[in-house]
Amino acid sequence: MNTIADIKIITSQLFILAILAFILPGCATHNKGMSEVANQLRQNLPVETAVSKIKTLGTESNSSAQYQLNLGYLQLISGDFKSALSNFEQAKRTMKALDAISVTETVTAATVNETLTSYDGWPTDKVLVHSMMAMAYLLSNDLDGARVEVLQADVQMQKLAKAKSTQGQLAFSRYLAGVVYELNSEFDSALVSYRQAYTILTSRSEPSPKPLQQSLVNLTARLGLSQESKKYTKKFNVTPSKQSLKKQFIFSFDGVVTQMSQRKTQLWWSIDDVYLSVALPQFTRNNYIAKGASVINQTSKIKTQAIEYIEKRAREDLQSEMGKITAVALARAGIKFQTVKEMNKNDSTLGAFANVLTILSEVADTRHWGMLPSSIQVATAQSSQPTLTVTTKFGNKSLTISETGNSVILLSSLTSKVHVTNF
């Protein structure tokens, strides 16, 4: 027979579990809503509608960075650069503040699940937020602002490289830095950045896009590095282009990255000699096929080429953390198993109820920057004419470009809007 003290303990245990059962689905549902919007974007949901849907979804306090990153990206491609910058800035600050390891969140992750921890961004997010801000500044005609962000991206990439040499190293971010320096007439710094982009691509055995090759050839020749210039000329079969012509730097964001999902699996728990069920994050098969845009000037038709496959980077980020995630999930399942066993001793009904709640609470953390494009593509054109035609899946569009200076153009497969800034 249970004593009054026993009943009090059981009641409080039940109360806590019930509360946790109410709290937990909230985080998972919120993330699911984000993923649904991302999937709808693939099915031609207008970006402006997606922005409204994300705003309606709102954010859990521990996922604010994810919310701001997603919202910021959609605002960037829809041309609301001011709001994009504001959201990215907040996300950046939140992720920085979460750099330190949280004692309480570590305990929570090890006992309940990882969705209760704060979203601090994957390595790709931490770098890409600066690059997306740099894009937003460029398109707002603020070259100095863009320069600040490429410098911050550089610091972030150096920091991540110290932990693991390939983590968070983005060829796109290096290439964009090169463009910003080139627009600022800092050709030596631009060359350094282009070289870094090329090194990243080479180390991954990924092809370097033509605009990067052309920039390497042009800048080495311009800076009098004749040996290096000859080397690149021979390797890429590209000759230096005319310095006098104004240049158009084209960026194209293609697709929407695959959404992270959850899979349940059984892992062996040797302490109690049982198989325990755990929930782990995963990316389903990568079915992405890159679709390029084209730029037509008076002499030629230039196709955009991929410089960064976000699909691959997102998978690499998850893969590098999988060992840790799996170990924590197993330890957590072990703690839950012990708790249920303990409660079962007191009361079998309560034990059964606790068992259901522990199964319900076992949710994988599938939060990520899910609105990102599957790939980032680039192209450069050199046109002396005041107009340029871009061809995307939405059709042809004639753009007015600077007659005297350089231009930056942003395309996205999610919207027919094309953003141009002339410098």
Next chain:
Amino acid sequence: MRILLIILSVVVLSACGSTSVQRMDSKETIDLSGAWNDSDSRMTAETMVTDVLNRPWINRHVSQKGKSPTVIVGNIKNLSHEHINTNTFVSDIERELINSGLIEFVASANQRGEIREERKDQDLNATDATRNAAGQEIGADFMLTGQINTIIDTNDSQQVRYYQVDLTLISLADNRKVWVGQEKIKKLVENSKIRY
């Protein structure tokens, strides 16, 4: 179960909090993130003003031209790792130099557009007695230009932030650099590896 109790307490307590505002002396130095802040701006301005007022270029100009030098603010470029508003310390410098009575400033290229528009408007709408005629502006003798550079070295939890502010006063008559001011600020920022 104790662990669950602790977690629940943490979840509940973390939601508690209120906004508090404390007024303080604007000259008080408070470093929160280690980034460029109002104190850096103020200290840079003070150092630059002291330096520029104690160099021989002013006396040389007065003895040659018989009047105080007139300065215009040119481009102060932010080449740093941060979004720094250079206007704050430039206006600090302007204020101190104007108040010293030794230097005169004229409106910068950005500011004078509005003034000229107003003068055009006066030409149409103001009375003869109060109208300010065009073509009476004072041409600057010197232009103040400069840049802010940074070098950041970082690891997991530590960061060395080095700022260098360079200001140059260039004679508009012959491109001579009559004064070069430099201020260096170095900070070690240590971030906690563990949070609550």
